[in-house]
Amino acid sequence: MPELAEVEFIRKRWNPGIGHFVTGVRLHPRSRIFKTCDPAELVRLLPGARLDSSAAAAKQMLFRLTAADATPLWLGLHLGMTGELSTRPAGLPDTRAEHLILDQTTATQSLVFADFRMFGRVQFQSGPDTPAWWSCIAPAVTSSAFTLSAVNEFFQRRARTPLKAALLMQERFPGIGNWMADEILWRAALHPARRCGDLSPLEVKKIHRETIWVATEALAITGETFADPPASWLFQHRWKDGGICPRTKKPLERATIGGRTTCWSPARQKLA
DNA sequence: TCCTATGTTGTATG
DNA sequence: ACATACAACATAGG
Structure with missing residues (x-):
């Protein structure tokens, strides 16, 4: 289920491990999850490392560790469609969907990354340099770098693309x-x-403004408590058959647009 | 059995 | 080279 705000919340599930040392690594090296990294490196470098901090950007998470020889380690996780993080008492056996488990004896706990559909990804790099897979993430829509002119430029270049896509x-x-x-x-x-x-320029401005608003509110609600947004949001109505628009009180519609199931309020969102 | 799923990416086509 | 569209990935649940 992870978008921006869910990722920010799920990242913090490993907070109990911060400051503690990794004593063992368990993984399923043949899983597609490890397609973009070398699982042997994880096994070689993570044991003995201390988990220092974490961060989220877009739909990705970064866990920073320091190896026993003081080398900085960068562990990146993407949750794909069904990825989850959890902690649990150390020493328990892993199950099929659990692809990466960091045991931490000091905290008598394990940090678990599970993902049954396996659209998620593990990235890993050692050394002082920020990995490209982290630094190449576009600046957050809640940052000052997300400007109206950047959106305008992007829409000009993607002139024939549906807004949803x-x-x-x-x-x-x-x-x-x-x-x-x-x-x-x-x-x-x-x-x-x-x-x-x-x-029109005004319509682009609306997209820009609402993008910032939705991201900010979602981070404040879901990112902090994992609660769903209130009933005044489309969110609460968009999956229900026969859903009603909370503003117009008229029926919502659903169709595939831009390759994804899309829900909108025809009384409010018109084509012409 | 068939359809759907809060995501990305490789590939074909224009 | 660039923009666009869509199948494919893997699994569970309705």
Whole structure:
């Protein structure tokens, strides 16, 4: 289920491990999860390392560790569609969907990364330099680098792309996923199939403003407590058959747009 | 049996 | 080279 705010919350599930040392690593090296790293490196370098801190950016998480010989270690996790982090008492056997387990004897606990669909990813790098897979993430939509002109430029270049598909592009809307994209378009009162190049300057401004608003609120609610947003959000209505728009009180519609199931309020979001 | 799923990416086409 | 569209990935649940 992870988009921006869920990732921020799930990242903190490993907080109990911060300051503690890794005593053992268990993983399933043949899993697709490890396609973009070398599982042998994890096994070689993580034991003896101390977990120092973590951070989230877009839909990715970074765990910073220091190896026994003081080498900085960078562990990156992407939750894909069904990834989860948890902690549990150390020494318990792993199950099939658990791909990476860091045992921490000091804290008598294990840090677990599970993902049954295996769309998630593990990245790993050692040394002082920030890994490219972390530094290349686009600046957050809640940062000052997410400017109106950047969105304008992006929409010009993607002139024929439906708005819904554009909002899912991580290079410009990092951390936005399917439900946040629908929420943004609903608040901006723009039909998800509108083409990026056809928007008026005011309409682009609405997208820009609502993107920042939805991300900020979602981080404050879901990112802090894992609670769902309130009933005044489209979020609460978009999956239900026969869902009603909380603003117009008229029926919501669902269709595949930009390759993803999309929900919108026809009374509020018009094509023309 | 068939369809869906809060994600990304490789590949084909224009 | 660049933009666009979509199948493919793997598994569970309705």
